[in-house]
Amino acid sequence: MKIHPIELVVNGEVIKANVEPRMHLGDFVRRELGLTGTHLSCEHGVCGACTLLVDGVPQRSCITFAASCSGARITTVEGYGDDAVMAALRKAFHEHHALQCGYCTPGMLCTARDIVLRLPGPDAKRVRFELAGNLCRCTGYVGIVEAIEDVLGQKAGGALAMPVAQAAAAVAAAASVTDGTWTPIEIPADGDWIEVKQSLTLPLDAGAAWKRLEDLPLVANCLPGAQITRHEGARAEGVMHIKFGPITAAFAMRAELALDGAARQGHMQAEGVDKRSATRVKTLLDYTVTALDARQSKVDLTLRFRLAGPLAQFSRAGLVNDYVAELTRLFGVNLAKAATGSSAAVTQAAGGPSIFRLLMARLRKKFRG
Numbered sequence: 001m002k003i004h005p006i007e008l009v010v011n012g013e014v015i016k017a018n019v020e021p022r023m024h025l026g027d028f029v030r031r032e033l034g035l036t037g038t039h040l041s042c043e044h045g046v047c048g049a050c051t052l053l054v055d056g057v058p059q060r061s062c063i064t065f066a067a068s069c070s071g072a073r074i075t076t077v078e079g080y081g082d083d084a085v086m087a088a089l090r091k092a093f094h095e096h097h098a099l100q101c102g103y104c105t106p107g108m109l110c111t112a113r114d115i116v117l118r119l120p121g122p123d124a125k126r127v128r129f130e131l132a133g134n135l136c137r138c139t140g141y142v143g144i145v146e147a148i149e150d151v152l153g154q155k156a157g158g159a160l161a162m163p164v165a166q167a168a169a170a171v172a173a174a175a176s177v178t179d180g181t182w183t184p185i186e187i188p189a190d191g192d193w194i195e196v197k198q199s200l201t202l203p204l205d206a207g208a209a210w211k212r213l214e215d216l217p218l219v220a221n222c223l224p225g226a227q228i229t230r231h232e233g234a235r236a237e238g239v240m241h242i243k244f245g246p247i248t249a250a251f252a253m254r255a256e257l258a259l260d261g262a263a264r265q266g267h268m269q270a271e272g273v274d275k276r277s278a279t280r281v282k283t284l285l286d287y288t289v290t291a292l293d294a295r296q297s298k299v300d301l302t303l304r305f306r307l308a309g310p311l312a313q314f315s316r317a318g319l320v321n322d323y324v325a326e327l328t329r330l331f332g333v334n335l336a337k338a339a340t341g342s343s344a345a346v347t348q349a350a351g352g353p354s355i356f357r358l359l360m361a362r363l364r365k366k367f368r369g
């Protein structure tokens with residue numbers, strides 16, 4: 001088996017090691033470094049028990065390969081030292097009885113700290129939403145939510161020393177896709193593509209609808225979570241923010257648009273990488289505008305995508321498919337708003353659809369069927 005030499009900083013200490021390609025970060029910190037505060041439970045990226053920080057951003061260590069973390073800064077629950085936010089959270093968890101068995105607590109604290117640092121003033125509903133990917137079987141979450149709200153209150157009152165927002169720096173780094181030169185995107189047609197189709201009717205004649213849909217930034221900006229950072233003719237670069245519960249990914253994307261004006265067909269191909277999870281995505285978007293009558297037109301969208309890397313495991317459970325189907329639906333809604341010049345704001349919820357709502361829909365379907 002091929003062994004990878006890695007060098008990373010764990011809790012402030014430089015670590016050099018040789019790892020097997022499939023060793024995940026959770027096993028690495030526990031077995032190789034003896035940092036057993038990071039707990040493993042599902043080992044499928046679902047429960048959140050193994051959450052730790054990679055370059056300041058919460059990451060599930062059970063679906064992160066240790067080999068992909070060479071050069072990264074890892075912080076486990078043992079490594080927060082005098083971090084004021086973590087100290088306040090530990091105290092608040094104790095005071096609000098936010099733990100019983102404590103198995104979920106290291107991951108829960110990591111996510112809680114991220115909520116306090118990242119969000120300006122979330123209410124209890126938003127805090128619960130943000131915790132959707134950290135499972136606790138003991139507490140019923142009431143104490144956990146109260147503890148986080150307590151620390152959010154301290155932050156609002158200016159009583160907490162906030163560390164530098166490392167997450168913002170990480171996203172900014174992800175936004176830099178190339179060194180300024182455009183290279184062609186090559187996407188092989190073979191392989192397992194997941195396909196989602198969507199149709200929508202626009203209150204515009206086909207010519208007017210097509211004119212709007214020739215506009216690459218307009219089309220790209222309709223995708224919830226997408227942010228264009230560079231655009232030149234038929235090419236664009238940007239960041240696609242994805243959020244599965246507390247799992248966040250920022251895919252640095254490149255896209256190219258090819259248009260057939262006579263047939264009113266557009267073909268966009270894009271590829272991207274989320275450096276943090278080492279997950280790659282390739283997408284193909286085809287759209288065709290056809291006239292329904294003199295005042296209405298129909299847009300048929302076909303989105304195909306393929307994931308490779310740790311986050312691809314979610315496609316096995318169908319969750320990614322549901323997510324992309326919902327993303328495509330919102331894209332259609334936004335496209336209709338943008339194409340008609342609607343004054344209604346384009347839905348640009350950061351990270352796209354609610355994974356919690358999708359999970360509930362999936363559960364409802366399962367119990368009905």
Ligand code: FES
Nearest residue numbers: 041043046048062
């Ligand atoms: S152990 Fe459950 S998400 Fe990693």
Ligand code: FES
Nearest residue numbers: 100102136137138
């Ligand atoms: S305190 Fe037991 S699982 Fe959360």
